[in-house]
Every structure is written in structure tokens, then in C-alpha cells.
Amino acid sequence: MGLHSSWETVDPQRRRRLTIVALVALTVFVLLLMRLWYLQVIRYESYRTLSEKNRIRYLSIIAPRGGIFDRDGRLLVDNRPSFTIAALRKELTEPDLVLDRLAKLSEVDSQLLQSRWKAGRSYPPYRPIPLLDDVQRDVLDKVQEQGLELPGIITVTKPMRYYPHGEMAAHLFGYIGEVNEAELSAEEDIDDYRPGDLIGKSGLEKLFETNLRGVDGQKLLEVDVRGKELRILQTREPLTGGKIELTIDSSLQQTAEEAFGEQAGAAVVIDVRTGELLAMVNRPAFDPAQFARGISGDEWMDLLNNPRHPLQIKAIAGQYPPGSTFKIVTALAALKAGVANTHTSVDCTGSIEVGGREFRCWKKKGHGHTDLKKALRESCDVWFYQVALEVGIDQIAKMARSLGLGARLNVLLDGEKSGLIPDMEWKKRRYNERWYNGETVIASIGQGFVLATPLQLAVMTAAVANGGDVWVPRLIQRVEDREGEVVQEMTPELLNHAELSPEDLSAVRNALVAVVNENHGTGWATRLKEVTVAGKTGTSQVIRRKSDEEEEQDPGDETPYRFRDHALFVSYAPADNPEIAISVVVEHGRHGSSAAAPIARAIYENYFGLEKEQPETPAEAIGD
Amino acid sequence: MNRLVECDRTLLVLAISLTGLGVVMVYSASSIMAAREYADGLYYLKKQALFAGGGICAMLLLALCDYTVWRRVAVAGLFLCAGLLLLVFVPGVGVGAGGATRWLRVAGFTLQPAEFAKIGLVLYLAHSLAKKKTKIRSFKVGLIPYILVLSGLLAIVLKQPDFGSAVTMGVVACSMLFVAGTRWAHVISLALVCLPFVYFAIVNVEYRMKRIMAFLNPWDDPTNSGFQIIQSWTAVGTGGWVGRGLGASKQKLFFLPEAHTDFIFAVLGEELGFVGVLVVTAMFLLLILRGMRIALSVQDDFGRNLAFGLSFLLGLQVLVNIAVVLGLLPTKGLALPFLSYGGSNLLCTLMAVGLLLSISRRVQGEAV
Numbered sequence: 003m004g005l006h007s008s009w010e011t012v013d014p015q016r017r018r019r020l021t022i023v024a025l026v027a028l029t030v031f032v033l034l035l036m037r038l039w040y041l042q043v044i045r046y047e048s049y050r051t052l053s054e055k056n057r058i059r060y061l062s063i064i065a066p067r068g069g070i071f072d073r074d075g076r077l078l079v080d081n082r083p084s085f086t087i088a089a090l091r092k093e094l095t096e097p098d099l100v101l102d103r104l105a106k107l108s109e110v111d112s113q114l115l116q117s118r119w120k121a122g123r124s125y126p127p128y129r130p131i132p133l134l135d136d137v138q139r140d141v142l143d144k145v146q147e148q149g150l151e152l153p154g155i156i157t158v159t160k161p162m163r164y165y166p167h168g169e170m171a172a173h174l175f176g177y178i179g180e181v182n183e184a185e186l187s188a189e190e191d192i193d194d195y196r197p198g199d200l201i202g203k204s205g206l207e208k209l210f211e212t213n214l215r216g217v218d219g220q221k222l223l224e225v226d227v228r229g230k231e232l233r234i235l236q237t238r239e240p241l242t243g244g245k246i247e248l249t250i251d252s253s254l255q256q257t258a259e260e261a262f263g264e265q266a267g268a269a270v271v272i273d274v275r276t277g278e279l280l281a282m283v284n285r286p287a288f289d290p291a292q293f294a295r296g297i298s299g300d301e302w303m304d305l306l307n308n309p310r311h312p313l314q315i316k317a318i319a320g321q322y323p324p325g326s327t328f329k330i331v332t333a334l335a336a337l338k339a340g341v342a343n344t345h346t347s348v349d350c351t352g353s354i355e356v357g358g359r360e361f362r363c364w365k366k367k368g369h370g371h372t373d374l375k376k377a378l379r380e381s382c383d384v385w386f387y388q389v390a391l392e393v394g395i396d397q398i399a400k401m402a403r404s405l406g407l408g409a410r411l412n413v414l415l416d417g418e419k420s421g422l423i424p425d426m427e428w429k430k431r432r433y434n435e436r437w438y439n440g441e442t443v444i445a446s447i448g449q450g451f452v453l454a455t456p457l458q459l460a461v462m463t464a465a466v467a468n469g470g471d472v473w474v475p476r477l478i479q480r481v482e483d484r485e486g487e488v489v490q491e492m493t494p495e496l497l498n499h500a501e502l503s504p505e506d507l508s509a510v511r512n513a514l515v516a517v518v519n520e521n522h523g524t525g526w527a528t529r530l531k532e533v534t535v536a537g538k539t540g541t542s543q544v545i546r547r548k549s550d551e552e553e554e555q556d557p558g559d560e561t562p563y564r565f566r567d568h569a570l571f572v573s574y575a576p577a578d579n580p581e582i583a584i585s586v587v588v589e590h591g592r593h594g595s596s597a598a599a600p601i602a603r604a605i606y607e608n609y610f611g612l613e614k615e616q617p618e619t620p621a622e623a624i625g626d
Numbered sequence: 627m628n629r630l631v632e633c634d635r636t637l638l639v640l641a642i643s644l645t646g647l648g649v650v651m652v653y654s655a656s657s658i659m660a661a662r663e664y665a666d667g668l669y670y671l672k673k674q675a676l677f678a679g680g681g682i683c684a685m686l687l688l689a690l691c692d693y694t695v696w697r698r699v700a701v702a703g704l705f706l707c708a709g710l711l712l713l714v715f716v717p718g719v720g721v722g723a724g725g726a727t728r729w730l731r732v733a734g735f736t737l738q739p740a741e742f743a744k745i746g747l748v749l750y751l752a753h754s755l756a757k758k759k760t761k762i763r764s765f766k767v768g769l770i771p772y773i774l775v776l777s778g779l780l781a782i783v784l785k786q787p788d789f790g791s792a793v794t795m796g797v798v799a800c801s802m803l804f805v806a807g808t809r810w811a812h813v814i815s816l817a818l819v820c821l822p823f824v825y826f827a828i829v830n831v832e833y834r835m836k837r838i839m840a841f842l843n844p845w846d847d848p849t850n851s852g853f854q855i856i857q858s859w860t861a862v863g864t865g866g867w868v869g870r871g872l873g874a875s876k877q878k879l880f881f882l883p884e885a886h887t888d889f890i891f892a893v894l895g896e897e898l899g900f901v902g903v904l905v906v907t908a909m910f911l912l913l914i915l916r917g918m919r920i921a922l923s924v925q926d927d928f929g930r931n932l933a934f935g936l937s938f939l940l941g942l943q944v945l946v947n948i949a950v951v952l953g954l955l956p957t958k959g960l961a962l963p964f965l966s967y968g969g970s971n972l973l974c975t976l977m978a979v980g981l982l983l984s985i986s987r988r989v990q991g992e993a994v
Contacts, residue, residue, distance in 0.1 A: 019805045023938070024918065030945050031911060035904070037952045041863045042900040049863025127883075128853070194836070 059090070059223040059231075060128045065216025066161035068243030070175060070206065072252040073280075073479060079175050081161035084295075085137045087145055088130035089119055094154025101133075104152055108134060108141045124197040130158055132198075136295045149230075163294035169287040171255055173315045174248070174415070174477065176205020177293035203293075205315075206246065206477075209414060213481050213489070216243040244489070247480040249278035254608055258283045261604035265597065267568075267588040268316035270460035270475075271605055274580045276494040277464070277473025279413075281605070282457075286312045309564070310589070318418040321453040322587055325540030326381045326594070327572045328402075328448025330466060330510060332390055333374060335401035337506035341392040344509045347373050350384040354443075361387055361443050364541075378513035379523045381539065383447050390446030395437060398446065399425035404500040406461040406472040407454050411497065413475045421458050424451035449543060459585035463572040466514075467536075467580035469507060470500040514538055515577045527599035528573060533610050536580075537573025537602065539594030544568060566590035571598035575606055582609060633689055634986035637916040640909055641685065641979040644964035645678050645972070647906070648890075652967045654873045655893040656886035670886055670967055677969040681976035688980025689987070696981070697928055700753035704775070707746035710739035711782045728786045738970040740783055740791040745974055745981075747779065747795055748802070748939055752931035755806040759927070762808050769812045772803060773819065780823075789827060790946075790958035796820055797942060802935045838956045854889070855953045857882040862895035862952065869899030886967040888959060891951040906965075907948070914941040917982050923989040933985045936978040 041049070070079035087104070094100060097119055105112030115133050122131025133155075134141075142157060149155075163178060181201040195201060201215075202208035219240030224232045251271075258269050262285045271281040288305055305312055314320060336342040352368035353360050363369065363383040369376065377385035390398060402408055408423030424445060426437040444450035454462075457475055465472045474495040481490035514536035518525040524539040544565055569591030574583040584602045591597030607614055649671065656670035696703075714720035714727050721729040721736055729736040754771075755762060762768035776799050783792040804813045828835060844852030861875065861882055870876070875885075875896040885893050895903050917937025924930050940963050947962040949955040961968050963975040 015807055016805060019807070020918075020922070020934075023801055023805060027914075027941055027945065030949070031907075034945065034948050034952060034954070035907065037954060038862070038895070038900060038903055038907075041859060041952065042865050042895060042903070043867065045863050046866045049860050050866070126853070 059093075059225050061158070061221045061223065062129065063219035063221055063237075063240045064158075064160045065218045065240035066242045067163065067178070067200075067207075067216060068214040068245040068482070068484075070214075071245060071247045072250050072255075073248060073278075074251070075247070076252050077166060078171065078248070078250075078252060079290075080164045080166060082164035083159050084135070084162040085142050086130075086132045086158050086160050087134040087137055087142075088132045088156055088158050089122070090130055090154050090156060091122070091125075091127055092154075094119075096153075100152055100154060103148075104133065104145065104155060107144050107148060108137070110134065122198070126196050126198075129196070129198050130156060136162060163290070165290050165294075167252065167256065168291075169289050170252070170259055171250060171282070172287045172290045173284040173317075174205055174250070174282060175290060176207040177203055177290050178207050179203045179293065179296075205415065206248075209416065210246055210481065213244040213246060213483065216484065217241040241484045244481065244483040244486075246478060246482070249273075249280065249476055249479050250282070251280045254605060255281040255283065257608040258601065258605050259285065259287070261601040262588070265588050265591055266310040266316075267586070267591065267598075268320055268456040269584065269586040269601060269605070270317050270456050271582055271584050271609075272460045272464050272473070272475060274464040274468040274471075274574060274583050276476070277461075278476050278479075278494075280582060280609075282317045282477070284314070284316045286310050288312045315415065315417055316587070316589075317456045318413060318415055319455070320587065320589075321419050321421055321455055322568050322570070323450075323452055323542035324407075324448035324454045324459060325542035325568070325570050326383075326447055327459060327538050327540035327570050327585075328452060328454075329378060329381065329386055329446070330514070330538055330572070331402045331405060331407070331462070332386050332393070332398055332446045333378060333510050333513070334405075334466075334502060334506060335398045336389040336393045337374075337509060338401065338502070339393045339397050342374060342389050344374050346389070347371050348377070348382075348385045348388045350382050352384070354384055354387050356387070356391065356443050357438060357440050359440055361440070374509060375513040375516055378510070378538065379516040379520055381517075381524050386446040387443045390442050391439060395442045395445060396425045398442075399423045399428075401500075402452075402462075404472070404498060405465050406497065407458050411457060411461055411475050413457060414477055418457070419455055421455050422451055422453040448540060456585045456587045459570070459572050459587075460583055463574055463585060464580075464583035465500055466502075466507070466510065467574035467583050470502045471496060472498040472500060511536060511577065514573075518573070524595045525571065525573065525599055527595055528571070528603040528606065530575075530603070530606060530610075530612065532612055533575050533606060534577040535573050535575040535602075535606060536577040537571060537599070539599060540570035540572070541592065541594050542568045542570060544590070563590050567592050569594045569597035571595075571602050573599075573602050575610075632987045633983040634916055634920060634989075637913065637920075637979065637986065638689075638983060640913045640916070641964070641976065642682065644906075644909055644913070645682065645976065648965040648972070649674050649678050650872070651890055651894055651965055652886050654875065654897065655890055656967065659885070673969070674967055674972070677972045681973045684973060685976040685980035685983070688977055689983035691984060693929065693932065693981055693984040693988075694926070696749055697753050697756075700750045703746045704750040704779075707739065707743040708779060708782060710737075711743055711779070711786075714739060714786060726786055726788065728788050735969060738968070740786070740788050741970040741974040743779065743783070744791065744795055744798070744939055745936070745978060747799060748935035748978075749932065750775070751799060751802045752928055752935055755802065755931050756927035760807070762803070762806055765812065768803075768808055769816065772799065773816065784823075784827060787827075788959070790960040792827075793824070793958070794939070794942060794946070794960065798935060798939050801938050802931060805934055806931060844953070854883050854957060858889055858892040858951050859953055861889075861892040865895040865897070865899040865903070867899050868901055869895070869897045872897050888947065888957075888961060888966060889951055890965050890967070891948055891962055894965070895951075910941075910944045913979075914944070916986075917941075920982055920986045920989055924985055926988070929985045929988060933982055936982055940975065940978060 066081040069077055072078055101115045101119060102112050105115050118133050119131055125131055145152065145155065146157060178200045181195045181197065181199045185201060186195060202211040207214060217240060220238045221234060222236040224235055254271060258271065258281045262283060266285050269281065269283040270279065272279055292301055350363055350369040350372050352366050353362040364381065369380055369382040372382045372385045376382065402423045408421055410418050410420045429435055429437045441450055445452050461472060461475055474497050476492055478492050480488055483489045515534060517523045518528050518535045518537050525537045528535045528537060544567060569588040570586065571594045572585045574580045584605055586598040586601045588597040652674045653671035657667040660669035661667040710730065714730055719730055720727045721731050728740060729738055758767055776796065780792045780796060783795065800813060800816060828838060844855045875893045882889055882892060894906060914937050917933060917940065921930050921933035921937060924933060943960060943963050946955060946958065947960050950958055961971040963971065
């Protein structure tokens with residue numbers, strides 16, 4: 003039986019259709035053969051040349067990342083050129099010999115070069131494998147002179163992150179590093195990253211990675227047999243990444259950071275009219291340049307093991323008992339509930355008893371007859387104990403939450419914490435226990451369960467200053483793409499509006515002015531001649547674990563650093579027409595009045611353009 | 627052994643020769659890379675030889691069986707394939723690589739269910755089309771069920787994502803329907819229904835779009851997306867008339883990514899030259915023609931459909947893979963039957979040939 007006989011038996015339609023399929027397939031086949039003929043026979047010479055006679059070297063030109071600017075267009079994060087000595091996999095045919103030579107020339111351990119050479123295996127074939135980063139001029143000259151002895155070794159210029167202001171605002175920027183295995187396999191979005199590429203690892207560098215990242219360029223070079231560059235065949239310029247503009251005022255930020263000196267803590271400066279963050283201080287900071295040039299294992303361990311946590315963004319991730327600064331909330335809650343008014347007077351004898359336990363005022367001998375204004379001005383605890391018992395924890399918690407405490411504020415930074423505002427239901431849920439009056443008493447002065455971040459305290463203070471508007475704190479002003487087009491322009495966004503009556507507000511505001519500007523006020527250290535500041539100091543107890551106490555028996559008066567109280571100060575100015583609010587937390591700074599308030603003062607002096615003046619010493623030194 | 631004698635011996639010889647050539651080429655293309663990565667230059671050779679041995683056994687076994695028995699399990703087989711395709715999404719069983727989850731880990735081997743699904747689909751269509759006979763001209767019986775089956779299967783494959791396999795399966799299904807006598811209008815409308823999916827599958831996924839762009843102009847981005855195709859051209863182009871000689875490819879050293887899998891044809895071109903490539907493509911052509919001949923000769927509808935579907939499947943993969951290597955189609959991730967390294971593909975290719983051989987026995991038998 004031949005093909006023909008069976009062909010006849012197939013029905014005609016099927017025959018027609020098979021013929022069509024066969025014709026299409028044959029056409030494709032012929033096309034492929036023609037293409038093969040073209041590539042292998044016609045273009046043979048040129049491909050052979052491309053592959054052998056003169057070698058082609060492809061080099062990426064690493065694109066600089068976009069700059070980060072402050073609100074006035076001052077550059078905060080820039081790029082500088084750096085030199086890297088790298089190996090070309092295609093041309094480094096005798097790695098052991100050449101790497102040994104290079105190690106001697108540059109006076110580094112040849113093991114180090116070997117391990118970096120091996121680490122580059124996962125790189126794409128044409129990407130030079132970096133052996134020595136950020137090489138100094140003298141080493142570079144030596145290597146270039148000896149070029150012929152080092153076949154396969156090249157020097158490449160790379161942009162490296164540069165921080166003109168050193169450590170300033172380091173936490174906001176975060177840092178970058180080589181993309182790792184986990185990031186590469188994380189998702190498809192990352193498809194255009196290859197091993198060896200840089201990627202934002204934290205802070206704004208991470209959040210705005212897609213905007214900040216540039217597009218690498220390319221250079222096609224013709225090189226001779228010895229690897230010497232003959233000519234550039236083709237260049238495609240790299241595209242610098244898009245820039246972002248912050249709401250930060252770098253001069254204010256700098257002043258605030260300097261004002262902290264050696265102390266640890268955080269400060270937030272917010273525009274009460276828009277929610278823009280003018281400064282966000284986190285101390286101690288780290289040096290982002292360490293990360294830019296590749297942090298060593300030892301440096302990294304030092305940062306991790308530092309008891310003062312330089313890597314933590316304390317302003318948003320540090321949760322502190324707000325101490326007496328919380329009395330603003332308690333006062334507003336009491337006024338709103340009608341439990342107290344400006345004339346409500348309490349006789350402070352230095353302590354009260356609740357549920358069989360004695361709760362003391364910070365001033366042992368008591369404040370005597372005390373009204374709202376005096377209670378805030380001199381930070382009388384007993385007044386708040388009494389009033390809080392009548393208001394109840396739930397009303398206080400409600401007021402705190404309406405002012406932005408107890409929940410995240412959606413600031414555009416990773417790691418924001420929510421703080422904690424307890425109420426009866428929370429206690430039930432968390433500990434399955436009922437709420438005790440004694441807990442209301444300590445919560446009323448911002449101790450016990452209550453926790454807040456410095457950012458929340460600033461937003462809360464701003465809301466008191468502006469009449470109840472709780473703004474989403476904003477760090478970013480504008481984001482541009484690589485072409486310089488504005489892709490994101492941030493506008494003020496209201497998170498909540500706290501319903502506060504004008505009478506209640508002015509009662510509290512007057513008292514806050516008194517804190518700073520009247521005799522016996524605890525906030526005397528921020529008193530300024532030209533501008534009226536309103537504020538509230540706070541001191542929050544650091545909880546001591548029992549075992550620690552036994553270990554750390556301190557014979558003298560000196561409490562060990564880590565058990566000293568935190569110092570807080572929240573404030574705004576000018577009092578009659580507020581522009582900015584500031585919160586300052588000094589870890590283990592002991593007293594808000596002496597440790598935190600002077601920092602706020604320095605910030606106001608800078609903001610209002612005032613001469614630095616020596617604060618007048620108060621009539622009596624006041625604790626809190 | 628009598629039964630084997632009845633087979634189409636040309637087809638048998640071609641399949642075994644191509645498999646042998648594949649093992650040699652895989653060794654040539656992978657040995658240096660394998661020595662570097664696994665400290666064993668024979669790493670891929672050993673595995674491929676193992677698959678080749680297993681595959682040839684499977685092929686002979688299938689050739690000896692009566693192919694009509696598979697008709698009874700055609701529908702169940704399709705469901706089994708769909709199940710296996712879904713299994714890759716089960717953590718622990720499924721294996722991911724490079725952003726896709728396409729593999730199953732079975733007894734130390736990784737299997738790619740999509741390869742088996744291709745054969746399963748052909749088997750099912752051959753059975754179903756034979757059963758429906760002339761009813762396939764109707765819209766309700768001849769089109770709707772296939773649209774449902776196909777879209778279900780393709781959805782799973784696209785989810786992995788395995789765009790290349792999905793397109794292959796779609797094209798094979800359409801051509802089988804076409805040859806079996808589905809109305810022109812139906813085939814065209816089926817293709818039209820697929821188009822928007824293809825469009826979104828490309829445009830919505832950045833890397834696919836990039837591959838298309840790289841295919842259109844690789845020199846735009848020679849160190850990244852255009853890299854592979856330029857290296858492939860250079861490999862093929864340096865082959866010339868007779869090539870550098872077996873084992874002498876320079877591109878495979880690491881300039882050509884996937885040298886031992888999807889781009890093995892480029893290594894072949896570089897080492898064996900135009901003449902060698904011509905011989906190999908002629909072997910492929912002959913193999914497919916033998917398959918088509920079986921499809922024409924056999925009297926039973928199921929056998930006819932099956933033989934056509936399998937031959938078309940093999941032919942399509944060969945043409946598409948070569949076209950990709952020569953830069954005529956964008957990179958897809960499709961293997962070259964017989965030659966590319968990969969157990970599932972080789973096993974399935976040989977199984978397809980086994981089925982063809984089994985059908986050819988009936989043809990030869992009838993001739994007596």
C-alpha cells in the first residue's frame with residue numbers, strides 16, 4: 003500500500019486542510035533554512051570577526067540614583083564618583099596568577115580578592131565582578147600602570163551615594179545595598195534586577211526604590227588582544243533616577259540634631275497647618291556612608307550591639323510612656339466631659355489614696371489649692387488623679403485617640419509603631435481582667451500602660467494648637483520621575499478632626515502658655531523674648547525589673563543610665579497663631595524641663611531666626 | 627520482536643539517532659558549565675543519558691501496545707494532566723525557579739507536567755474528534771466543549787506561568803480541530819477569542835514585553851535583554867559552512883545562556899555549521915513527514931487524528947525553537963525535541979514517537 007492509495011481514501015475536505023497545514027509548515031521550514039543560510043554563509047565573516055579577531059567588550063554604565071532634596075531644594079543625598087577595580091570573566095583567564103599580582107599591588111589579602119571573584123559567579127556574564135570598591139587614587143594609579151600585567155582587570159567608575167551632611171537625617175534616607183537572593187526571587191516585579199545591582203534596603207531609599215533607581219547605560223568597546231580599549235563602538239548614556247523632595251528643612255534638622263549633643267532620643271517638628279514634617283531627629287544616628295561603601299561585619303555588629311540603638315527610628319518606632327505631656331489629653335477629656343472647668347480646684351496634699359494604695363504627687367509637700375491652670379503649669383499630679391477618677395479611663399482614651407494617639411499615623415516610612423492607649427475593653431481583651439481605678443490614676447499622667455511615639459506626641463500637640471485637626475504627618479513634598487516630570491505631589495491630608503469646644507481649647511492653651519512663661523512653670527527653659535511658646539514638660543519612669551534592681555545596687559545617688567527617667571517636652575509656637583509644634587524625647591534625660599525643653603528652644607530660635615540667648619534661670623529649680 | 631518489525635522502521639531509526647545526537651550535544655554544550663557548577667563535567671550527560679534510556683524503553687513499550695487502548699483513558703488522562711498541572715502550586719511538591727512554578731519533584735527528579743499535558747491534550751482531542759465525526763461542524767457539539775476544555779487547561783498553564791506551553795497547546799488544538807473538519811468560521815473565531823488573552827498576557831507582564839522588544843531590536847540593549855539573541859546569532863553565525871567542529875563552540879562557554887537547553891540549536895550551528903544543521907533539520911523534517919504519512923495511511927479516525935496531532939506537536943516545537951534561536955520569534959522557553967536537555971521533554975517526545983510507531987503497525991499490518 004503506497005501513500006497514494008491511502009491519500010485517495012481520505013475524504014476530500016480533510017485532504018484540502020492537511021495540504022494547507024503542510025504548506026504553511028513547509029513555508030516556515032524554508033524560511034528557517036534561508037535564515038540559517040543568511041547567518042551562517044552570508045554573514046559568516048562578520049560574526050567570526052565579532053567573535054574572534056577583535057574582541058568586543060560590553061560594559062554597563064551604572065546610573066546614579068536620584069537625589070534627595072530638602073524643602074528648599076538643598077541636596078541631602080547625592081552621588082559621587084568612585085573607582086572600583088573589577089574583573090571581566092571573559093578576559094580573566096588566569097585568575098589565580100592575576101589576582102595574586104593585584105593583591106600585592108594593592109596591599110590587600112589575596113584571599114579577599116579570591117572570595118569576591120568567586121562571589122561574582124552569579125553575576126551576568128558581561129558584568130564586571132567588583133574586587134575592590136572605592137579605591138584610592140594611589141592604588142588606582144599603580145593598577146593602571148601595571149595594566150599589561152593584569153589581563154582581565156579593569157577599573158570602572160561608579161556613582162556612590164554621598165551624604166553632604168554626614169549623619170544628618172540618616173534614618174529617613176535609609177541605606178542601599180546589593181540585591182540579595184531573597185529579593186531576587188521575591189516577585190516578578192524584580193525581573194529587571196540582576197545580581198550585583200543596588201537596591202534600597204530601608205527608609206526612603208527602599209520606599210521610593212522605583213523612583214530613585216536610574217536606568218544603566220551601556221558602552222560597547224572594541225579591545226585588542228591585550229585588553230586595551232581601541233575605540234568605543236556604541237554608547238547609551240545612563241538615566242539618572244528621579245529625585246524626591248522632602249518637607250524637611252535641613253537647617254532646622256541640623257540645629258535639632260546638634261542640640262541633642264551626645265544624648266539619645268528623638269524630636270519631631272511639624273507644621274500645625276499642614277502636617278508637614280520640618281525635622282525628624284533620631285539620635286544616636288549611624289553614618290550612611292558606611293553602608294554606601296559596603297559595611298564591614300565588625301561595623302555592623304557595633305551598630306547592632308550599641309545599647310542606644312543607633313539603627314532604630316525612634317521618632318516613629320520608639321514607644322515611650324508620655325508622662326506628664328499626656329496631662330493635656332486628660333485635661334481636655336475632663337473639660338469635654340464637664341467634670342472640670344477652669345475653676346475646678348483640688349487641694350493637693352502631696353498624695354491621694356485610691357483603692358487602698360497611695361498615689362503621690364511628684365512634689366512631696368503638695369501644691370495646695372490647685373486649679374486647671376496651676377495643675378498644668380506646675381504639673382500637679384493629684385489634680386489629674388482626682389479629675390481622672392471622675393472622667394473615667396474610657397473618656398480619656400477616646401480623647402487621646404481623637405488626637406491621633408494609639409494608632410499609626412500612616413507616615414511614609416517603614417517601622418511606624420502604634421503606641422498604646424488602654425481602656426476597659428482593651429484590658430479585658432489583653433489580660434482578661436477588669437480595669438482598676440488605680441490604673442486610671444496612673445494613666446491620667448501618661449504612665450502605666452500608656453505609650454506614644456514622638457511623632458504621635460507632635461501630631462497631638464499640633465492638633466491642640468490648630469484647633470483639633472489631626473494631620474497625616476507628611477515627609478514627602480514631591481516625587482519626580484527620571485525625565486523630571488512630577489509624578490507625585492503630596493497635599494495635606496486630614497486624618498481626623500477632634501471635636502473640641504473653643505472654651506476648652508483656650509483653657510488648656512492658656513495653661514500651656516503659663517507652663518513656659520509664668521513663674522513656677524516647668525517649661526521655663528523655652529521662654530523666648532520675641533515669640534510666645536506654649537508647651538508641657540514630662541518625665542516618664544523607666545520600668546525597672548526587679549532582678550535588675552538587685553544586681554545594680556547603686557550605693558550613691560547616681561541611678562545607672564538605663565534606669566534614668568526619660569525627659570519629654572511638647573510645645574508649639576507662636577502661642578496666638580501657631581505655626582509649628584515640636585515634640586522632644588530625651589532617653590534617660592531625667593527631667594523634661596532641663597533635658598528636653600532646651601532642645602525645643604534651639605529649634606524655635608532657628609525657625610524664628612532669633613539670636614541665641616541664655617535662658618534665664620528660674621526662681622526655683624523645678625522637677626516634674 | 628515481530629511486532630517491532632511491523633513498525634515504521636525509518637521513524638524508529640530517526641528517533642533513536644536524534645536522541646543519540648541529543649545526548650552528545652547536551653554533553654558538548656554543558657560539560658564546561660557542569661564542571662564549573664557541579665565539579666562534574668558529565669553531570670548533564672549522565673542525567674540526559676538516563677532520560678534517553680528510559681525514554682527509549684517507554685517508546686518501545688508504547689510501540690508494542692495497541693494504541694487503541696489509550697482511547698479508553700483519554701478523558702481520564704486529560705483530568706490527570708490538569709491535576710498534575712495544579713499540583714505544582716502545592717508547596718513542597720511544586721518547585722519554582724526564576725519566578726515560575728512549573729515543576730514537580732518526584733523521587734529526586736523534577737517533572738514538568740506541562741510536557742505531559744501536551745500529549746494528554748492531543749490524545750483527548752483525537753478521541754473526542756473521532757467520536758463526534760461529522761457533528762464537529764455544529765457549534766454546540768463541535769466547538770463549545772473544546773473552548774471550555776482548552777480555556778481551563780490554558781488558564782492553569784498560564785498561571786504557572788508557562789506562556790510557551792500555553793501557546794503550543796492552543797495552536798496544536800486549533801490545527802487538530804481544523805484538520806478534523808471544524809468550520810472555518812469556528813476555527814477563526816476560536817483564534818479571535820484567544821487573541822485578547824495573548825495580548826494581555828504579553829502587555830501585562832513586563833518581562834514578556836521586554837522579550838518582545840529585545841526580539842525586535844536586540845542591539846538596543848545588548849548586555850541585558852538583547853544579550854541572549856545576539857549571543858545566539860554570534861554562535862550560529864560563526865559556524866559557517868562546516869562549523870568549528872564538535873565540542874569546539876566558544877559561545878557556550880558562558881556567553882550563550884541556556885546553551886544546553888533552549889539554545890542548543892545555536893551550539894549545534896556553531897559546532898556543525900550549515901551542513902550539519904541542514905542534516906539535522908532534514909532528519910526532523912523526515913521524521914515529521916513519516917508521522918504525517920502515518921496519519922494519512924491509517925484507516926481509523928482516532929489513529930488518524932492522533933498521528934496528525936502528535937506529528938504536528940513535534941513539528942511545531944521544532945520550528946518554533948529553531949525560529950527563536952535564529953531570532954525570528956521572541957524568546958519563549960520552549961525546548962527542541964530530542965536535542966534539548968530536559969527529562970520531561972525527552973520522555974514525552976519519545977512517548978509521542980512510540981504512539982506513532984504503534985499506529986504505524988496498524989498501517990503496515992493492513993498492507994499485508
